[in-house]
Amino acid sequence: MSGTRRRFFQDAAAFGAGLFGLSEALRAGTPGNIAQSPHENERARHHSPYGSYGPHQAQSKAAMRDHALSMVTPDVPDLPHEMDGGVKVFHLVGEPVKRKIAPYKTIDAWGYNGSCPGPTIQVQQGDRVRVVFENRLPESTSLHWHGLEIPIEQDGVPYISQKPVAPGEKYVYEFTVHQEGSFFYHAHSAMQEMMGQIGFFVAHPERDYKPPVDHDYGLILQEWAILPSNTVPNTAAMEFNWLTFNGVSAPMTTPLLARLGSRVRLRILNLGMDHHPVHLHGHQFVVTGTEGGRAPESTWCPMNTVLVGVAQVRVVEFEANYTGAWMIHCHLPHHMMNSMMDLMGDRQIQTADQTERKAMGQMESLARSVPFQHVHPSPVASNAESVPGFPQDAFMEMGMDEVVEKPETYGLPKNWSAGMMGMMTMVRVLPDKEYEAIMSKKRAVGPLAQDEHHHES
Numbered sequence: 001m002s003g004t005r006r007r008f009f010q011d012a013a014a015f016g017a018g019l020f021g022l023s024e025a026l027r028a029g030t031p032g033n034i035a036q037s038p039h040e041n042e043r044a045r046h047h048s049p050y051g052s053y054g055p056h057q058a059q060s061k062a063a064m065r066d067h068a069l070s071m072v073t074p075d076v077p078d079l080p081h082e083m084d085g086g087v088k089v090f091h092l093v094g095e096p097v098k099r100k101i102a103p104y105k106t107i108d109a110w111g112y113n114g115s116c117p118g119p120t121i122q123v124q125q126g127d128r129v130r131v132v133f134e135n136r137l138p139e140s141t142s143l144h145w146h147g148l149e150i151p152i153e154q155d156g157v158p159y160i161s162q163k164p165v166a167p168g169e170k171y172v173y174e175f176t177v178h179q180e181g182s183f184f185y186h187a188h189s190a191m192q193e194m195m196g197q198i199g200f201f202v203a204h205p206e207r208d209y210k211p212p213v214d215h216d217y218g219l220i221l222q223e224w225a226i227l228p229s230n231t232v233p234n235t236a237a238m239e240f241n242w243l244t245f246n247g248v249s250a251p252m253t254t255p256l257l258a259r260l261g262s263r264v265r266l267r268i269l270n271l272g273m274d275h276h277p278v279h280l281h282g283h284q285f286v287v288t289g290t291e292g293g294r295a296p297e298s299t300w301c302p303m304n305t306v307l308v309g310v311a312q313v314r315v316v317e318f319e320a321n322y323t324g325a326w327m328i329h330c331h332l333p334h335h336m337m338n339s340m341m342d343l344m345g346d347r348q349i350q351t352a353d354q355t356e357r358k359a360m361g362q363m364e365s366l367a368r369s370v371p372f373q374h375v376h377p378s379p380v381a382s383n384a385e386s387v388p389g390f391p392q393d394a395f396m397e398m399g400m401d402e403v404v405e406k407p408e409t410y411g412l413p414k415n416w417s418a419g420m421m422g423m424m425t426m427v428r429v430l431p432d433k434e435y436e437a438i439m440s441k442k443r444a445v446g447p448l449a450q451d452e453h454h455h456e457s
C-alpha cells in the first residue's frame with residue numbers, strides 16, 4: 001500500500017473522534033460546547049495509533065470534559081494518556097522518524113512516537129500532568145515546555161535545570177498546568193529543533209472561550225534544508241527549500257473542513273529560522289490568542305494575514321461564511337514552492353533556457369518518476385519564448401490529485417493540486433450536504449487506521 005494511502009488512514013484516525021463529536025453536536029444545535037458520548041470515547045481509544053505507549057483507562061468526568069472540543073492537528077496524531085489517580089500520564093518517545101513530506105520526497109527527521117512533528121498533547125487547565133519521556137535518539141536530549149509556568153526542575157534545559165537525558169534513558173516530567181492556551185514542547189537543543197523535535201501542548205480553558213468555536217485546528221510551521229538526493233536535513237543551513245505544515249508540504253497537506261456558517265479556530269505555531277506571514281483567503285480573522293494564552297477581546301481587530309514569528313503561536317478565529325476551498329498559506333513567495341531538484345537531478349541546469357516543447361517533455365518525464373500525470377493547465381503566449389524572463393511559473397504546476405487523494409480532497413476541482421505547494425493548505429467551507437458526504441467517507445476508512453499505523457512503524 002502506498003505511503004499516501006497509509007497517511008490517509010492515519011489522518012482519518014487522528015481526525016476521527018473530535019469531528020464525529022462535532023457533527024453530533026451540530027445536529028443537536030449546540031455548537032462549541034460538545035460532550036462526546038461514551039461510545040465516541042471508546043472509538044477514540046481503540047483507534048489511537050499510540051495505544052501501546054499509553055492506552056486510556058476508564059474516563060473520569062474530567063477526562064470526558066477535556067475531550068469536549070479537541071484541537072485537530074491534521075496529519076499529526078494526538079497523544080493518548082492514562083490516569084494514575086488524579087494525574088494524566090503521557091508517554092513520549094524521542095526517536096528518528098522517516099517522514100514523507102511530498103509524494104516524491106521522504107526525509108530522515110527526528111520526532112516523537114513515530115511522528116514529526118510529535119503527537120499533540122491536550123490537557124485541561126488545572127490538570128496535573130506527568131510525561132514519561134524516553135530517549136531513543138542517538139544523543140542526549142531533554143524536553144522543554146514552551147510557555148508553561150512550571151517549577152524550574154521541569155523546564156527541560158540541559159545542565160541548567162536538569163542533567164541531559166542520555167540515549168536509552170527515561171526522564172519523568174510532572175507539573176500542574178494552571179494556564180490555558182496553545183503551548184508546545186520541544187528539545188532545548190537548536191539542531192534537534194531543526195530536525196523536527198517539536199509538538200503541540202494545548203491546555204483547554206476551565207471556562208469555555210467566548211464565543212465558542214465549532215472547529216479547532218492546529219498547524220505547526222517548519223522549514224528544512226535538504227540537498228537534492230539527500231534525506232537528512234542540513235540543520236546548519238540558513239536557506240530552506242522545503243516548507244511544511246504539520247510535517248508535510250502541499251499538496252500533501254490535509255484540507256481543513258469547516259461547515260458553512262461555523263466558527264473556526266486556527267492555532268498556528270512556528271518553530272524554525274524564519275517568520276511566516278500566514279494568509280487566509282476570502283475571510284477576515286481576529287487574533288484571539290498567542291503563545292501566552294487568550295487575548296482580551298478589546299485587542300481583536302480584523303485582518304487576513306498574521307505574522308507568526310519564531311517560537312510564537314498565533315490563534316486566529318473566523319466565521320466560515322463563504323462556501324469554497326480557501327487557501328491558507330505562508331505568503332513568502334519562496335515558501336509557496338516545493339523543491340523539484342530531486343526530480344531534476346543532473347538536468348536542473350537546463351531549466352532556465354527551454355522551449356515550451358522541451359520544458360513540457362522534461363516535466364512529463366519528471367512526473368512519470370513519481371508517478372503522476374503532469375498536467376499543464378495554464379496556456380502560454382505564442383511568442384512566450386521571445387519574452388525575457390520566460391518561463392517563470394509556466395511549467396512548474398504539477399497536478400497530482402490522485403497521488404494525494406483522501407476524503408478531505410473529495411469534490412475538489414480537477415487539477416486542484418497543481419496550485420498547492422510548500423506551506424499551504426486550505427479551509428474547505430462546505431454546506432451541510434457536502435460536509436456530511438466527506439464525513440461519511442472519513443468514517444468509512446476509520447476502522448482501518450490502527451492497522452495501517454502498525455505497518456508504518
Ligand SMILES: [Cu+2]
Pocket residue numbers: 274275276277330331332335423
Ligand atoms: Cu514562510
